Amino acid sequence: MSDISTLHFYKYQGAGNDFILVDNRNMAVNHHNPAFIAALCDRRFGIGGDGMMFLQTKEGYDFEMVYYNSDGNPSSMCGNGGRCIVAFARHLGVIGEETNFLAVDGPHYATISGSGDWVSLQMIDVDEIKNDGDAFVLNTGSPHYVCRTSELASADVFAEGRKIRYNDRYKEKGINVNLVEPEGEGYFVRTYERGVEDETYACGTGVTAVALAMAKQNGQKGEISTPVRVLGGNLNIRFHYDGQRFTNVFLEGPAEFVFEGGIKIPAGS
Numbered sequence: 001m002s003d004i005s006t007l008h009f010y011k012y013q014g015a016g017n018d019f020i021l022v023d024n025r026n027m028a029v030n031h032h033n034p035a036f037i038a039a040l041c042d043r044r045f046g047i048g049g050d051g052m053m054f055l056q057t058k059e060g061y062d063f064e065m066v067y068y069n070s071d072g073n074p075s076s077m078c079g080n081g082g083r084c085i086v087a088f089a090r091h092l093g094v095i096g097e098e099t100n101f102l103a104v105d106g107p108h109y110a111t112i113s114g115s116g117d118w119v120s121l122q123m124i125d126v127d128e129i130k131n132d133g134d135a136f137v138l139n140t141g142s143p144h145y146v147c148r149t150s151e152l153a154s155a156d157v158f159a160e161g162r163k164i165r166y167n168d169r170y171k172e173k174g175i176n177v178n179l180v181e182p183e184g185e186g187y188f189v190r191t192y193e194r195g196v197e198d199e200t201y202a203c204g205t206g207v208t209a210v211a212l213a214m215a216k217q218n219g220q221k222g223e224i225s226t227p228v229r230v231l232g233g234n235l236n237i238r239f240h241y242d243g244q245r246f247t248n249v250f251l252e253g254p255a256e257f258v259f260e261g262g263i264k265i266p267a268g269s
């Protein structure tokens with residue numbers, strides 16, 4: 001009897017934030033194993049990814065999104081991951097052009113374009129933005145630190161992000177660190193991600209946090225649409241702000257299939 005089996009996986013990316021996806025509707029994969037997830041996300045010895053997701057069935061919803069960071073630990077919401085799993089669900093025939101699914105931060109509504117590669121994902125409402133010196137701290141499904149800067153193209157985001165993520169205030173629970181500068185009608189953003197412990201090419205909950213924090217700082221109210229450029233492409237965030245609460249928050253952008261394959265794993269994983 002063989003002690004090795006093959007895991008069929010799919011790779012997707014949303015503005016360069018890349019993920020391994022597995023159809024686990026039959027619950028064949030036991031994913032409560034950080035070393036297993038981290039090994040698959042490893043860019044040299046595994047498939048490679050900023051995170052890994054399992055699409056599972058959930059009563060009352062089209063599907064459930066179960067998300068892990070590349071360090072192998074389950075995490076809070078991933079916005080780009082959410083957009084990618086919607087594209088994956090569409091590919092599997094689980095959904096049509098709109099969906100209601102469950103993620104770790106609650107229910108999400110999303111739509112996907114007919115061509116299947118542009119996803120608009122509703123994020124949680126936000127009613128609190130705190131200050132940490134000149135920076136903003138808020139939770140858009142995941143915790144974010146947002147700090148305005150200049151000369152962002154040449155910034156050492158890894159070093160600056162790491163310093164903040166591991167300072168006394170944040171080191172226990174961790175935080176994602178977003179550096180931002182105005183660009184055209186919107187912003188250029190670079191993010192150091194907790195759980196990847198590196199800069200990623202995009203962070204969906206991060207650009208959402210930036211758009212909300214900048215609207216508050218600029219005194220904007222009403223229906224707002226904010227384009228954001230990240231290292232891996234372009235995203236857009238639209239929302240309503242009444243001066244107290246951010247509602248109807250949508251993260252929009254590309255979610256694209258990259259490749260699929262099989263990888264040998266120990267049986268029972």
Ligand SMILES: N[C@@H](CCC[C@H](N)C(=O)O)C(=O)O
Pocket residue numbers: 017050069075076077078079080081142143176193194195196202203204205206
């Ligand atoms: N890439 C994500 C955020 C994933 C979670 C994050 N690393 C954390 O642990 O908070 C996104 O697109 O939102």
